[in-house]
Amino acid sequence: MVKKYLSRIYMAIIFIFLYSPIIVLAIYSFNESKSRGNWTGFSFKWYLELFQDRDIKMALYYTVSIALISAIISTILGTAAAIGINSMKGKIKSIILNINYLPVVNPDIVTGIALMILYISLNIKLGFNTMLISHIIFNTPYVILSILPKLRQLDTHMTEAAMDLGATPMYALRKVIIPEIKPGIITGFLMAFTLSIDDFIISYFTKGEGVTNLSIVIYSMARRGVRPTINALSTIMLTVVLLLMIIVNNRSNAIEKSK
Amino acid sequence: MKDRTKYFSYPYIVWMTIFIILPSFLVLLYSITSKESNGITTINFTLENYKLFFDPMYINILFDSMTLAAISTLICLILGYPAAYIISTSNISKRNTLLFLCILPMWMNMLLRTYAWMTILGNNGLINNFLEMIGFQKVNLLYTRGATVMGMVYNFIPFMILPIYTALSKMDIGLIEAADDLGADKKTIFRKIILPLSMPGVISGIIMVFMPAVSTFIIPQLLGGNKNMMIGNLIEKLFILNGDWNFGSAISIIMMIIILISMSIMNKFDVDKEGGARLW
Amino acid sequence: MSNAIIELNNITKKFDGETVLDDITLSVKENEFVTLLGPSGCGKTTTLRIIGGFETPTSGEVYFDGHLMNDVPPFKRQLNTVFQKYALFPHMNVFDNIAFGLRIKKMDEKIISNKVLKMLELFNLKNYGKRRIDQLSGGQQQRIAIARALVNEPKVLLLDEPLGALDLKLRKDMQNELKAMQKKLGITFVYVTHDQEEALTMSDTIVVMNDGIIQQMGTPIDIYNEPENAFVADFIGESNILKGVMHDDYLVEFLGKKFECVDYGFGRGEEIEVVIRPEDLVLTEKSISPLEGIVQSVTFKGVHYEMIVAVSNFEFLVHSTTKAPIGTTVGLSFTPDDIHIMEKGE
Numbered sequence: 001m002v003k004k005y006l007s008r009i010y011m012a013i014i015f016i017f018l019y020s021p022i023i024v025l026a027i028y029s030f031n032e033s034k035s036r037g038n039w040t041g042f043s044f045k046w047y048l049e050l051f052q053d054r055d056i057k058m059a060l061y062y063t064v065s066i067a068l069i070s071a072i073i074s075t076i077l078g079t080a081a082a083i084g085i086n087s088m089k090g091k092i093k094s095i096i097l098n099i100n101y102l103p104v105v106n107p108d109i110v111t112g113i114a115l116m117i118l119y120i121s122l123n124i125k126l127g128f129n130t131m132l133i134s135h136i137i138f139n140t141p142y143v144i145l146s147i148l149p150k151l152r153q154l155d156t157h158m159t160e161a162a163m164d165l166g167a168t169p170m171y172a173l174r175k176v177i178i179p180e181i182k183p184g185i186i187t188g189f190l191m192a193f194t195l196s197i198d199d200f201i202i203s204y205f206t207k208g209e210g211v212t213n214l215s216i217v218i219y220s221m222a223r224r225g226v227r228p229t230i231n232a233l234s235t236i237m238l239t240v241v242l243l244l245m246i247i248v249n250n251r252s253n254a255i256e257k258s259k
Numbered sequence: 260m261k262d263r264t265k266y267f268s269y270p271y272i273v274w275m276t277i278f279i280i281l282p283s284f285l286v287l288l289y290s291i292t293s294k295e296s297n298g299i300t301t302i303n304f305t306l307e308n309y310k311l312f313f314d315p316m317y318i319n320i321l322f323d324s325m326t327l328a329a330i331s332t333l334i335c336l337i338l339g340y341p342a343a344y345i346i347s348t349s350n351i352s353k354r355n356t357l358l359f360l361c362i363l364p365m366w367m368n369m370l371l372r373t374y375a376w377m378t379i380l381g382n383n384g385l386i387n388n389f390l391e392m393i394g395f396q397k398v399n400l401l402y403t404r405g406a407t408v409m410g411m412v413y414n415f416i417p418f419m420i421l422p423i424y425t426a427l428s429k430m431d432i433g434l435i436e437a438a439d440d441l442g443a444d445k446k447t448i449f450r451k452i453i454l455p456l457s458m459p460g461v462i463s464g465i466i467m468v469f470m471p472a473v474s475t476f477i478i479p480q481l482l483g484g485n486k487n488m489m490i491g492n493l494i495e496k497l498f499i500l501n502g503d504w505n506f507g508s509a510i511s512i513i514m515m516i517i518i519l520i521s522m523s524i525m526n527k528f529d530v531d532k533e534g535g536a537r538l539w
Numbered sequence: 540m541s542n543a544i545i546e547l548n549n550i551t552k553k554f555d556g557e558t559v560l561d562d563i564t565l566s567v568k569e570n571e572f573v574t575l576l577g578p579s580g581c582g583k584t585t586t587l588r589i590i591g592g593f594e595t596p597t598s599g600e601v602y603f604d605g606h607l608m609n610d611v612p613p614f615k616r617q618l619n620t621v622f623q624k625y626a627l628f629p630h631m632n633v634f635d636n637i638a639f640g641l642r643i644k645k646m647d648e649k650i651i652s653n654k655v656l657k658m659l660e661l662f663n664l665k666n667y668g669k670r671r672i673d674q675l676s677g678g679q680q681q682r683i684a685i686a687r688a689l690v691n692e693p694k695v696l697l698l699d700e701p702l703g704a705l706d707l708k709l710r711k712d713m714q715n716e717l718k719a720m721q722k723k724l725g726i727t728f729v730y731v732t733h734d735q736e737e738a739l740t741m742s743d744t745i746v747v748m749n750d751g752i753i754q755q756m757g758t759p760i761d762i763y764n765e766p767e768n769a770f771v772a773d774f775i776g777e778s779n780i781l782k783g784v785m786h787d788d789y790l791v792e793f794l795g796k797k798f799e800c801v802d803y804g805f806g807r808g809e810e811i812e813v814v815i816r817p818e819d820l821v822l823t824e825k826s827i828s829p830l831e832g833i834v835q836s837v838t839f840k841g842v843h844y845e846m847i848v849a850v851s852n853f854e855f856l857v858h859s860t861t862k863a864p865i866g867t868t869v870g871l872s873f874t875p876d877d878i879h880i881m882e883k884g885e
Contacts, residue, residue, distance in 0.1 A: 011342060011345055017413070022371075024378060025374075025375045080268065081268045084269065088265050096272065107518060108474075109514075110494075117508070118285055137278045140271070163613040164614070164688075165688075165691065169263060169264070197368075198369070200369065218368070222374045244366075
């Protein structure tokens with residue numbers, strides 16, 4: 001009995017450690033006073049100020065549009081790649097998988113500077129396009145990694161069965177394989193979207209003049225010290241990610257249950 | 260028939276060649292050429308950049324980064340193992356919730372998580388205000404090494420809990436019952452059965468915390484101030500402020516090698532073949 | 540051979556240099572139930588996959604209805620397959636699974652509906668159309684897999700160990716059901732199994748395969764009674780296989796004694812192998828028995844006792860309804876009919 005309570009208290013402490021900073025942040029976003037020390041009253045002041053900030057609005061626009069476009073392109077590219085890789089064999093397959101793994105295991109900072117060097121060496125102007133391409137580069141491996149296990153689970157005879165019933169290989173792909181791996185594709189898309197929204201380091205090295213995202217804005221603001229508008233912005237972003245996570249989690253739970 | 264679908268991967272193979280292999284090659288190229296070589300005609304190979312790194316100043320930064328990362332990893336292990344153990348022994352419905360709560364912060368922007376600590380540790384932050392209220396002196400918490408370590412523990416502890424949990428939850432309950440049946444007491448069971456069997460998880464956890472910790476530059480920048488530079492800060496500074504791509508590339512390559520060595524160690528002890536993909 | 544629907548001529552298949560099928564020649568008549576029988580890795584599934592178009596032979600020709608089919612992809616072949624683990628599409632319900640092939644042919648949705656419902660009725664699954672695949676039992680999934688193939692009215696149905704995943708009782712029922720259906724629909728079945736009993740029960744013709752080579756082809760009765768070599772004898776039921784010498788037509792010697800038999804055409808003094816089925820051996824009085832031996836073990840098997848009787852160095856397997864205690868000396872009798880002579884294997 002004592003042990004049970006001890007473990008409950010322990011987990012409570014861990015979760016307080018994990019969540020208190022986030023909660024503090026959210027609470028203070030509604031504080032009227034600029035100083036974080038004292039609570040002077042409830043207010044939406046910082047949210048209003050946030051919505052009037054042109055820089056932040058632009059950053060939000062770039063963040064969301066890059067996340068959306070890069071997630072869509074990564075999903076298409078990654079799905080095709082996963083299907084192709086799955087039907088490969090032996091050494092070539094493992095080499096491709098390892099290269100695909102590189103952006104996942106490499107420190108983001110190394111990926112970031114490597115891409116920066118590439119763009120500048122190829123004389124590509126840093127800006128919206130470079131940031132978009134970079135996001136596709138680090139999103140796609142995750143899409144592939146979320147689809148491959150689904151493909152591996154597929155009955156190997158599934159395509160053969162479709163063809164046996166008169167389906168051309170393309171028809172079999174469209175009507176049998178794609179519907180079968182759909183959960184993996186959707187998870188991959190959501191993951192790509194979340195990763196892109198959250199990214200700082202790679203965007204930081206591949207951004208161009210006038211193009212930023214929310215993470216970069218937060219970084220530059222935070223370096224100048226704590227500002228209440230960031231609290232408001234953080235709270236909004238946390239809520240969005242929380243909602244996304246709950247959707248993803250419910251999805252994967254539902255999939256697990258249906259098995 | 261199956262052979263034809265492999266063409267689907269060709270666009271991505273071309274993509275990988277341009278955007279993964281080529282940049283890595285460029286970094287390598289910059290790391291072994293001298294700053295003066297500006298064009299293909301004047302290229303000048305040298306190992307100077309790597310030699311420069313062995314200057315005590317830079318070696319110290321590497322050593323310091325590794326020490327801070329190691330301390331953070333150790334704290335993560337000490338705090339994370341019991342948590343993973345408790346989660347793995349709780350009943351299934353509770354287990355998923357606890358696990359979800361552990362993973363959730365990882366999905367929140369790392370900058371925000373780090374920034375949140377600035378508001379707590381700062382001179383006018385929550386802790387100092389509280390100390391003042393109960394009559395103590397303010398303490399300098401922010402912009403210290405301690406703050407950096409705490410930021411890393413905070414950010415990376417889920418990476419420790421998760422693999423240990425995975426290893427523990429795969430363990431056959433029958434083994435513990437068998438040991439119990441053979442007369443082992445609780446301590447012996449833990450020492451002789453549970454701990455050795457969870458070792459693969461512990462090793463994955465150590466590497467998964469150590470790798471991002473050693474390469475981070477946001478956490479020391481925001482929480483540690485400019486006082487203690489880590490290797491990530493050095494790379495950032497060389498590329499963004501100094502424009503010294505050659506030396507920066509050399510350090511990046513060194514860091515990549517450290518990471519790849521860690522990865523290959525992890526692969527040897529991998530709990531399941533999917534590896535890190537299980538995180539999601 | 541005018542009514543052969545499938546012909547395989549000198550088919551050889553190599554995977555990465557390893558020969559899986561070695562010069563297979565085989566023909567299947569219309570409305571015939573042909574079983575490819577052999578242990579795993581014998582090449583039976585590869586043979587089926589070559590007929591189905593999922594593999595191309597390294598050399599040799601495949602004919603279907605007199606047309607060369609070597610390079611025709613599976614979706615253009617007029618035959619359908621029932622896969623080992625059924626390969627039903629889990630994201631479609633039962634109805635859509637069965638309708639899959641008809642929809643590809645762009646048939647009118649009304650006709651499709653009619654045909655599918657008829658199939659469901661035929662398989663006693665009338666109200667299952669809307670069910671999801673994972674809500675079905677193994678036996679039901681099995682039937683859906685067959686229905687999905689049959690609805691396309693193929694001339695030939697290929698079945699790859701379709702009953703392997705079912706339990707014994709269900710397997711027996713399905714064997715009868717399948718055989719009855721094949722007769723009723725008049726479709727050619729090519730059936731792959733490693734279960735000799737299944738093969739004996741269902742087939743018109745059995746093709747016994749091992750190591751990528753056809754060992755023997757014939758009716759179940761021929762295969763059982765007149766195995767051509769030790770492998771077939773051993774694989775089709777349990778057998779006593781002894782070394783022997785043929786002294787003359789109708790005269791064989793084994794265990795140091797000469798016996799009358801019904802086989803002829805072997806060379807004089809040729810070394811051969813003798814097969815005697817355990818159920819053909821009868822326990823008799825020592826005085827009237829050609830062989831006598833000591834009972835080593837007795838096991839009750841339900842319909843009979845299984846005994847091991849040692850006659851000099853050779854241990855005979857005997858199936859008998861009477862038993863003798865362990866250690867006693869008994870006589871063993873058999874008739875000339877029960878002795879099967881085979882050429883000596885390697």
